[in-house]
Amino acid sequence: MHDIRTAILSADLAAVADLPVPETYRAMVVRADEAGMFDGLATKEKDPRKSLHLQDVPTPALGPGEAIVAVMASAINYNTVWTSIFEPVSTFEFLKRYGASSDLAKKHDQPYHVVGSDLAGVVLRVGPGVTKWHPGDEVVAHCLSVELEDPQGHDDTMMDPQQRIWGFETNFGGLAELALVKSNQLMPKAAHLSWEEAAAPGLVNSTAYRQLVSHHGAGMKQGDVVLIWGASGGLGGYATQYALNGGATPVCVVSSPDKATICRAMGAEFVIDRSAEGYQFWKDGQQQPSEWKRLGKKIRELTGGEDPDIVFEHPGRETFGASVFVAKRGGTIVTCASTSGYWHEYDNRYLWMTLKRIVGSHFANYRESWEANRLIGKGAIHPTLSQVYPLAEAGQAAYDVHRNLHQGKVGVLCLAPEEGLGVRDAELRARHLEQINRFRNH
Numbered sequence: 001m002h003d004i005r006t007a008i009l010s011a012d013l014a015a016v017a018d019l020p021v022p023e024t025y026r027a028m029v030v031r032a033d034e035a036g037m038f039d040g041l042a043t044k045e046k047d048p049r050k051s052l053h054l055q056d057v058p059t060p061a062l063g064p065g066e067a068i069v070a071v072m073a074s075a076i077n078y079n080t081v082w083t084s085i086f087e088p089v090s091t092f093e094f095l096k097r098y099g100a101s102s103d104l105a106k107k108h109d110q111p112y113h114v115v116g117s118d119l120a121g122v123v124l125r126v127g128p129g130v131t132k133w134h135p136g137d138e139v140v141a142h143c144l145s146v147e148l149e150d151p152q153g154h155d156d157t158m159m160d161p162q163q164r165i166w167g168f169e170t171n172f173g174g175l176a177e178l179a180l181v182k183s184n185q186l187m188p189k190a191a192h193l194s195w196e197e198a199a200a201p202g203l204v205n206s207t208a209y210r211q212l213v214s215h216h217g218a219g220m221k222q223g224d225v226v227l228i229w230g231a232s233g234g235l236g237g238y239a240t241q242y243a244l245n246g247g248a249t250p251v252c253v254v255s256s257p258d259k260a261t262i263c264r265a266m267g268a269e270f271v272i273d274r275s276a277e278g279y280q281f282w283k284d285g286q287q288q289p290s291e292w293k294r295l296g297k298k299i300r301e302l303t304g305g306e307d308p309d310i311v312f313e314h315p316g317r318e319t320f321g322a323s324v325f326v327a328k329r330g331g332t333i334v335t336c337a338s339t340s341g342y343w344h345e346y347d348n349r350y351l352w353m354t355l356k357r358i359v360g361s362h363f364a365n366y367r368e369s370w371e372a373n374r375l376i377g378k379g380a381i382h383p384t385l386s387q388v389y390p391l392a393e394a395g396q397a398a399y400d401v402h403r404n405l406h407q408g409k410v411g412v413l414c415l416a417p418e419e420g421l422g423v424r425d426a427e428l429r430a431r432h433l434e435q436i437n438r439f440r441n442h
Contacts, residue, residue: 116175222247317341384408
């Protein structure tokens with residue numbers, strides 16, 4: 001592994017093809033024999049630092065249409081948190097089903113699960129049939145794994161019956177020194193970003209693009225008022241940027257003055273600090289419609305009387321009733337994740353009688369991911385990276401996300417020995433840093 005790291009750090013990428021693939025590598029895993037370790041505990045009491053382990057694992061066999069990537073950096077997503085606390089189910093159920101689906105997939109069914117659904121790194125080897133990518137290519141990976149043997153997936157790969165999220169519903173994810181991906185997960189690494197910056201956008205940037213911009217999601221247009229929950233966070237931070245870049249008007253909902261300042265630094269004019277407003281959408285197990293109305297009034301005060309055309313919804317249970325209520329007549333509530341709970345409750349009168357629609361959105365297809373990554377590469381969308389940990393401390397990184405102690409994405413260094421490496425385009429880098437420093441200075 002040392003020779004691979006050295007070649008990449010020296011930018012001698014042509015030499016990568018001649019280096020041997022290690023038989024084992026270090027990876028952050030959860031273990032099947034510990035899947036019941038948190039039984040009986042409340043969700044918030046489950047600690048990823050206890051369930052995530054750094055250990056050596058065998059390098060998986062490379063199959064047709066696959067690639068092995070030397071991972072320089074990765075990032076934490078909420079699905080890594082779910083995996084680490086074994087909620088809502090143990091992901092070993094996913095691996096078992098996938099392993100039974102074909103001879104090629106058998107290798108995914110292991111007593112350990114290498115987690116992580118983001119990476120930035122260098123292609124080390126490609127399998128038979130791969131022609132677009134070659135050893136030495138600097139890449140990032142989106143996390144959609146598809147088989148595309150069924151017709152349903154050929155209009156929108158997210159509709160493939162065999163669609164899975166890599167590193168969550170498959171094994172050999174990105175929080176490791178090596179990762180196994182399908183070649184159609186790969187995209188070019190942005191030349192002006194460091195390894196850890198390039199790894200950060202993958203899942204959340206693509207998710208935000210499909211959810212808000214794509215015709216498969218809300219189909220945002222110029223002039224739309226967009227209510228964005230958690231607008232400074234890993235997902236909401238990208239939604240805020242897309243709203244601003246696309247000529248929409250974001251109304252950013254955050255949970256602290258510091259997070260409100262971040263949204264204003266990004267260029268958002270309208271920000272609602274939930275902590276200052278003291279909204280209580282639930283009380284004694286019941287939703288409070290009076291609080292929905294108070295939120296709606298606040299939005300109209302900011303926008304000059306306009307209700308949201310789109311509500312960018314991902315907290316789920318805590319906020320969903322309010323989201324349905326405040327959307328304008330004929331508006332759209334587009335939803336994913338449900339990080340505060342999957343069981344949503346809302347007053348259906350405010351949906352059917354005012355002709356609103358709820359749109360479910362889940363990650364993104366390859367085209368959407370490619371477009372989202374292209375905007376990263378052009379410097380139009382900026383990674384929201386708040387903190388970086390070494391691979392050995394990925395458990396702490398997952399804990400931070402689980403307890404909402406972060407403000408943007410939390411990065412993880414894998415083969416990269418320190419932050420700031422991997423930048424190839426100095427001119428675009430300078431423009432990028434100017435924008436990032438605006439965020440940080442606020």
